[in-house]
Amino acid sequence: xxxxxxxxxxxxxxxxxxxxxxxxxxxxxxxxxxxxxxxxxxxxxxxxxxxxxxxxxxxxxxxxxxxxxxxxxxxxxxxxxxxxxxxxxxxxxxxxxxxxxxxxxxxxxxxxxxxxxxxxxxxxxxxxxxxxxxxxxxxxxxxxxxxxxxxxxxxxxxxxxxxxxxxxxxxxxxxxxxxxxxxxxxxxxxxxxxxxxxxxxxxxxxxxxxxxxxxxxxxxxxxxxxxxxxxxxxxxxxxxxxxxxxxxxxxxxxxxxxxxxxxxxxxxxxxxxxxxxxxxxxxxxxxxxxxxxxxxxxxxxxxxxxxxxxxxxxxxxxxxxxxxxxxxxxxxxxxxxxxxxxxxxxxxxxxxxxxxxxxxxxxxxxxxxxxxxxxxxxxxxxxxxxxxxxx
Numbered sequence: 001x002x003x004x005x006x007x008x009x010x011x012x013x014x015x016x017x018x019x020x021x022x023x024x025x026x027x028x029x030x031x032x033x034x035x036x037x038x039x040x041x042x043x044x045x046x047x048x049x050x051x052x053x054x055x056x057x058x059x060x061x062x063x064x065x066x067x068x069x070x071x072x073x074x075x076x077x078x079x080x081x082x083x084x085x086x087x088x089x090x091x092x093x094x095x096x097x098x099x100x101x102x103x104x105x106x107x108x109x110x111x112x113x114x115x116x117x118x119x120x121x122x123x124x125x126x127x128x129x130x131x132x133x134x135x136x137x138x139x140x141x142x143x144x145x146x147x148x149x150x151x152x153x154x155x156x157x158x159x160x161x162x163x164x165x166x167x168x169x170x171x172x173x174x175x176x177x178x179x180x181x182x183x184x185x186x187x188x189x190x191x192x193x194x195x196x197x198x199x200x201x202x203x204x205x206x207x208x209x210x211x212x213x214x215x216x217x218x219x220x221x222x223x224x225x226x227x228x229x230x231x232x233x234x235x236x237x238x239x240x241x242x243x244x245x246x247x248x249x250x251x252x253x254x255x256x257x258x259x260x261x262x263x264x265x266x267x268x269x270x271x272x273x274x275x276x277x278x279x280x281x282x283x284x285x286x287x288x289x290x291x292x293x294x295x296x297x298x299x300x301x302x303x304x305x306x307x308x309x310x311x312x313x314x315x316x317x318x319x320x321x322x323x324x325x326x327x328x329x330x331x332x333x334x335x336x337x338x339x340x341x342x343x344x345x346x347x348x349x350x351x352x353x354x355x356x357x358x359x360x361x362x363x364x365x366x367x368x369x370x371x372x373x374x375x376x377x378x379x380x381x382x383x384x385x386x387x388x389x390x391x
Contacts, residue, residue: 001099001149002092006085007107008071016072019063020056029081030072031064031110032056042114044122047155049289052122066107066126068285076108076135089143099149102173106132106154106161128154128161136165136172146171151221151260153177159209163218175219175260181205182229185236192290192307197236210258220259224250225267230315234273243270264316273315277305287312 009016019026033041033053040053041062046069053062054069064073074081089100109129117125140146150173152165162176184202187193213220224232233239237246247270255261276282279291279301287308294304309315 001101002097003101003103005103007104008067008073011070011072028078029075031075032061034061042122043116048286049293082138086139086143089145093143093145100145102152104155105136105152106157108132108135123156127156128158133164133172137170140171150174151177159212163213163216166219167217175221177221177223191311192294194307194310214258221262222254222257222259223262224254225264225316227316228313230311231271231273233270239272273309275309282308282312282314284313284317287314
């Protein structure tokens with residue numbers, strides 16, 4: 001399954017560079033709006049903090065980026081854009097790819113006119129937009145992937161829309177990721193304000209979505225963790241005293257519901273949040289942006305770091321660290337010349353492995369090559385990866 005990021009491109013993409021060079025055709029691939037440098041076209045906020053608009057002085061225009069300023073939103077209203085994206089799908093389909101995940105795909109349909117949002121951050125104008133179902137159906141139908149496994153990541157969506165996205169009769173997607181259950185610890189709906197998880201609300205949401213999807217032909221993707229979410233055992237469990245019990249309980253709760261389960265790397269090992277204690281250890285752009293927003297807004301350094309420790313995407317993107325005097329033994333399904341092996345995690349020097357065939361990813365310890373079912377003459381793990389493998 002390949003991840004298709006079709007809401008936006010990098011600003012390093014050739015199309016965007018040609019747009020910056022003044023080519024009208026490629027400016028129409030995105031949302032460029034004339035204006036002066038002091039007044040963005042709307043007051044919409046980026047998902048990563050700050051304005052959703054970036055000014056290009058020599059063009060005298062703003063471009064839209066719902067996420068980072070290096071991720072310019074594509075204009076799906078332009079049929080040329082939709083045709084180019086179909087070519088991408090067909091290219092990988094012809095290479096043998098058997099499924100696709102579509103990143104924030106419910107944000108692809110923007111309004112015909114851009115207005116300020118006096119009630120929120122702008123999302124109500126572009127979430128599950130006016131043509132989104134038509135666009136997804138067209139993409140799936142024209143590329144011939146209706147029989148493949150497809151999943152859409154749906155930001156701030158609704159149950160009714162997810163039923164439409166995933167009901168086979170509509171020929172859109174196989175299933176949807178939705179995130180309402182991962183907002184039950186957002187104080188007043190604010191991701192960066194902490195509160196004790198509302199488990200009553202969590203149960204209510206699961207009941208509503210499970211029953212609603214089942215009764216109307218929809219299908220859920222079941223998950224606790226992904227690259228955007230902190231580790232669930234730290235979030236909804238006890239990652240110290242009852243670490244093992246919490247991890248098993250949470251896995252049982254999510255995987256016995258109706259839907260297709262997704263397990264994020266390291267989740268099967270009960271991995272916990274990173275608990276970084278200095279801003280210099282963070283790399284995620286959202287975390288760095290919100291650290292500045294929080295401290296500029298009056299939070300102390302300690303308070304801001306406590307919030308990041310609970311919310312940052314680096315909780316799941318960073319390498320796992322261990323004390324040098326501690327050894328943690330974790331067993332996984334692996335083969336070393338047809339023998340089970342033990343992964344021993346510790347703060348040690350790099351180890352070299354020869355003649356290894358693995359049947360799992362080396363989760364979160366990112367060697368130069370760590371792909372499933374691949375034979376290596378040699379794998380070199382760097383010291384900062386904190387991993388040794390012994391027969």
